[in-house]
Amino acid sequence: MADVKVIRLAETExxxxxxxxxxxxxEILHILDGTAEAWIDGQDDSKVTLEKGxxxxxxxxxxxxxxxxxxxxxxxxxxxxxxxxxxxxKDGRVxxxxxxxx
Numbered sequence: 442m443a444d445v446k447v448i449r450l451a452e453t454e455x456x457x458x459x460x461x462x463x464x465x466x467x468e469i470l471h472i473l474d475g476t477a478e479a480w481i482d483g484q485d486d487s488k489v490t491l492e493k494g495x496x497x498x499x500x501x502x503x504x505x506x507x508x509x510x511x512x513x514x515x516x517x518x519x520x521x522x523x524x525x526x527x528x529x530x531k532d533g534r535v536x537x538x539x540x541x542x543x
Contacts, residue, residue, distance in 0.1 A: 461531035462506070463503055470518070475517075
């Protein structure tokens with residue numbers, strides 16, 4: 442069985458977004474407060490709106506993004522099905538030792 446690591450409780454301000462990225466494992470996002478849109482890269486016409494209480498599971502190696510919708514701060518709980526956070530950004534940006542963009 443894979444190790445599961447809860448990475449962090451995140452707060453994202455209005456008009457913030459996550460650049461297109463992927464992980465070599467499943468990522469699960471649970472919305473605690475606020476509203477977000479999530480989508481698979483190249484499928485912008487299939488965006489999913491996520492509100493408080495919603496959860497989305499993003500498959501391994503599938504480039505995806507999400508952004509804040511509305512004027513409320515987005516609070517989410519991100520779970521990575523891996524003992525270490527690994528992120529590959531579409532635009533090639535560098536990550537630190539914890540897997541976060543620098």
